[in-house]
Amino acid sequence: MKRILFLFLILPLFIDSAFAQKSNLDLKSQSALIFNAKNEYVIYDKNADNVAPIASITKLMTAMVTLDARLSPNDIITIENADVDKLKHTASRLRVGSSYPRHELLRLALMSSENRAAAALGRTYPGGIEAFVVAMNRKAQQIGMHNSRFVDPTGLSSNNVSTARDLAKLVAVSNRYAVIRDFSTTAQHSVTATNQRGHIQYVNSNSLTRNHNWEIDVSKTGYLSEAGRCLVMQANISGQPVVIVLLNSWGKNTRIGDANRIKRWLENHQNRKQV
16 A cells, blocks of 8 residues: 555656656757756756866856955956957957956856956956866865866866756856846946946847846856857746756757747646646
8 A cells, every 4th residue: 555655656756757858848959957946856858967068158157256255346357368268269349458347347257258257257366267267176066066177267168068967056056146146147238448438238148138038047158169059047937946958059049949948848837747
C-alpha cells in the first residue's frame, strides 16, 4: 500500500518531466535550461551540461565581482588604450580619454554589453586585471559553477566557458544584487563623459526589456562567432521566478523567439505542471 501511495505521489513529477522534454517546446538554441529559482526545480533542459563559450554573459560575473569589492560607484574612470578590444576588434562609442563614474560603466556593461566599460572595470579593480580574473573564478566556485572558467571581464575571449546549468546559478545569484537587477534591465540610457561634451544614447541589447508583456528581473545577452547568440534572464512568468538560459542560438532573432516560446509554453501549461 505504501509503495502504491509513493508511486502515486511521484508519478506527476515524471509525467511533468516527460511532458516538458517531449512537448512541442521546440527550441532552436543548442543548449537551454529553464529553472524555477524559488523551488530549484529544473523545468526543462537541453544539452545543459555542454561546456561552451558564453561571450558577454560573462559580464554578469564582472558585475558581481565589481559590486562585491564595494568600490565607490562615483569614482571617475578614464577609458585607456588598454581597454580597447584588440582581440575581436569590436567597436565602442566610449572614446579613449573619456571619463565616466564607475556606476555608469557598470550600467553600460550590463545593459548594452559595452566592452570597453567592462574592460575598464576589470583594469581598475584592486590588483588590476589579473586579480579581477582570479576573483571571477573564485566567485564561480563559491556559487557552484564548477564547469566554468573566466579569463577576462568582457567575454570577448572564447576561453570564457560555462554550461547552461552553471549559468542558471549565475543568473539566480545575480538576482540578489539590486544594482544588477536595475542596470541589466534598463531599457535605454544616455551617458555623458565627465570631461567631454555631448551625450551617447544606449539601448538594452535584449529587446524584451522594452516589451511590456515581460516582467524581467535580470537580463544579459552575448554574442561571439564561437558562442553563437546567447541570452540569460530571470523573469516573472505565471507568478514564478523563472531562470531562462539559451546558448548558441543559430539566428539573429532565434534567442528572442526561443524566450517567447518558453513564456507561452509555461503560461499555457501552468495548470498541468508544478513550476
